[in-house]
Amino acid sequence: MKLESNATPATATVTGSRKDRMRKRRKRNAFVRFVRRLFIALCLIGTAAAVWAFFTPSGTQFRYLVADTLITTQHRHWAKYVIGEEELKRRVEAYNHRFEEMGQEEDLHEIAPVPEVEHKELVEIKPVSGNGYKGYLMIVNDPTKIRIVVPNRVGMGEKVSSMVSRTGAIAGVNAGGFADPEWKGNGFKPIGLVIANGKIYYNGLGSKKKVQIVGIDRNGKMVAGNYTLDEMEEMGVKEAVSFSPRIIVNGKGLVKNADDGWGIAPRTVMGQREDGAIMFLVIDGRQTHSVGANLYDCQQVMLDNGAVIAANLDGGSSTVLVKDNEIVNSPASKYGERYLPTAFLVFDDPDAVDVPNIWEGLDPSKIDPGKKIKR
Structure with a gap:
């Protein structure tokens, strides 16, 4: 004897739609969890980077390197976001003073006469x-x-x-x-x-x-x-x-x-x-x-x-x-x-x-x- 299914085509369609919605919801929830974890990870990395940059000798050295590099470009004002505006002014003044000092010592070098041949x-x-x-x-x-x-x-x-x-x-x-x-x-x-x-x-x-x-x-x-x-x-x-x-x-x-x-x-x-x-x-x-x-x-x-x-x-x-x-x-x-x-x-x-x-x-x-x- 042949047994017939109780599911009508309309019922099968509804069931399939429900499964699709559940699948999409799971994907959406998984994406939200991923974004949340990524955000938390970035926050932790950012916090760690900030602690390193502002509270360790190597981080401070790196910040000043970035600031000094910016000072030599057309974006000199960006350096204030790295070391602060007052520190930027102090840094530039310090370099100017140091450069003046570097030009003070008497130069005693001599050169050999340029040979004729x-x-x-x-x-x-x-x-x-x-x-x-x-x-x-x-x-x-x-x-x-x-x-x-x-x-x-x-x-x-x-x-x-x-x-x-x-x-x-x-x-x-x-x-x-x-x-x-x-x-x-x-x-x-x-x-x-x-x-x-x-x-x-x-x-x-x-x-x-x-x-x-x-x-x-x-x-x-x-x-x-x-x-x-x-x-x-x-x-x-x-x-x-x-x-x-x-x-x-x-x-x-x-x-x-x-x-x-x-x-x-x-x-x-x-x-x-x-x-x-x-x-x-x-x-x-x-x-x-x-x-x-x-x-x-x-x-x-x-x-x-x-x-x-x-x-x-x-x-x-x-x-x-x-x-x-x-x-x-x-x-x-x-x-x-x-x-x-x-x-x-x-x-x-x-x-x-x-x-x-x-x-x-x-x-x-x-x-x-x-x-x-x-x-």
Whole structure:
């Protein structure tokens, strides 16, 4: 005898719907439990991270590293969320004071006379790398072949690659700093002083009697430190820009350790060996292939390569190295090269180079560094 089921199609449908609802409810409850557990886990991790960051020596060290790194970027104000606004002000003041101190010691280094016959290439470039950074060291074997070059158009800076191409230079790097409101400056208003071919091209010192400079004297000896205009004239400074700090003097490093290295960033550093060769260190940063370096890293690279004096130049998004009309490194700016007021360029015949003073007759106090220029 054949037995027939009591369930009608409608009853089976209702039963199936109930099972679907129960299945969905179980999934929803499981998801809610997962989210709740994840939230609790994140809270525990966040609490543990906060305890580590604010109540342990290693955590405090990490917070200051992050803050110092932010200070070197266009998001300097973010550092207050890491160490507090008052501590940020204190930190910046402490660095400024320390940088001033690092420029005070008398520089006693001497260089060998440039030989009349030199079999080395005028410019050599070699890659350098370290923990988290990559870059290049450009060696200029005759320091007297280096000149400061400035833009050729009133109202805006110029890319280093453009300066190299325009003047027929062999190579070049970015040099001094400039007023850069909200990191949108036109690159035309230098900070401090610009000296080219022994003449003052730009004087934005105001009432300041001393200024930190980085440059070269008439004999090719590198000059870096805190000096007055009279002292610079007596020293025979020929090419110079304002920037700091000096990180090596008389063959010894002035940056004590990585904690005093002013954060991680793209860097440009200038140094000199006893044989007179000038070295430009360019470190990429804020990129996957190279996060950047602190000043202690740069100091050690320069010492390892024989520097007896070295000083920091403008870095960050300005850092660039150009050789044979090609950009060698990878600038950090998302727009590529920045427009800058000064560059150290290398020439076969620097005396034949004409560098007009683009700031002649201008009042530094009336130059608008944030004026938008069509490019």
